[in-house]
Amino acid sequence: MATIYSLHPQNPQQRTIDEICNVLRRGSVMLYPTDTVYAIGCDLNSKSAVERVRQLKQLSNDKPLTFLCSSLSNISEYAIVSDSAYRIMKHLIPGPYTFLLPATKLVPKLVMNPKRKTTGIRVPDSAICQAILQTLGNPIISSSAHLPDEEGEFPTLKLEKAKLFDALDKSVDIIIDDGSDPGVEVSTILDLTEEDPVVVRKGLGWEEVEHWLTPLG
Numbered sequence: 001m002a003t004i005y006s007l008h009p010q011n012p013q014q015r016t017i018d019e020i021c022n023v024l025r026r027g028s029v030m031l032y033p034t035d036t037v038y039a040i041g042c043d044l045n046s047k048s049a050v051e052r053v054r055q056l057k058q059l060s061n062d063k064p065l066t067f068l069c070s071s072l073s074n075i076s077e078y079a080i081v082s083d084s085a086y087r088i089m090k091h092l093i094p095g096p097y098t099f100l101l102p103a104t105k106l107v108p109k110l111v112m113n114p115k116r117k118t119t120g121i122r123v124p125d126s127a128i129c130q131a132i133l134q135t136l137g138n139p140i141i142s143s144s145a146h147l148p149d150e151e152g153e154f155p156t157l158k159l160e161k162a163k164l165f166d167a168l169d170k171s172v173d174i175i176i177d178d179g180s181d182p183g184v185e186v187s188t189i190l191d192l193t194e195e196d197p198v199v200v201r202k203g204l205g206w207e208e209v210e211h212w213l214t215p216l217g
Helices: 016-025 047-057 073-079 083-092 127-136 161-168 206-216
Strands: 002-008 031-032 038-041 064-068 097-102 118-122 174-177 188-191 198-201
Touching: 002 016, 016 127, 031 127, 031 161, 038 047, 073 083, 073 118, 083 097, 083 127, 083 206, 161 174, 188 206, 198 206
Parallel strands: 002 174, 031 174, 064 118, 097 188
Antiparallel strands: 031 038, 097 118, 188 198
């Protein structure tokens, strides 16, 4: 059974954050709230934990995993950021946006797209996520907590928090509860690997992206 940690959504207790990070460093997998949906994640640098996330989500190794960074400067350690990409991200982060970028050597092969050598990175507008990132000192994997059904399809119906926790109780080591209901809108995905940005998926915050990109068109 997973250990449940209760945290204040705006002012998470540092002592509890320290406990969570200590467990993550030992290869644990967690279910945690973000500024979009509840996510399944782990320490980016824990190979065994990343493999568990892939197994849990039934993702093959050629499917890249998104991870969270604490800031734009943190992103630049894990991705090659062009001037145009920098301007766009500076305007949008922190927020519900995933940026596809060319990966640096710091990104584990198990996480990136093996053919394109790209990676998906977010800077969340979440006090809990930011506290974990700052304390852990590493990015954390963020894969939406939508589990496949018996046919292998991923339903998008909203899950009640109690049902979500019950469904993953035996699959993860940590469950973080901030008192809120799970979100239902995923992030907006922007491909910034080329000079011109490409919207891959319209999700939460899409209107802001549309407003920002229109003058660039």
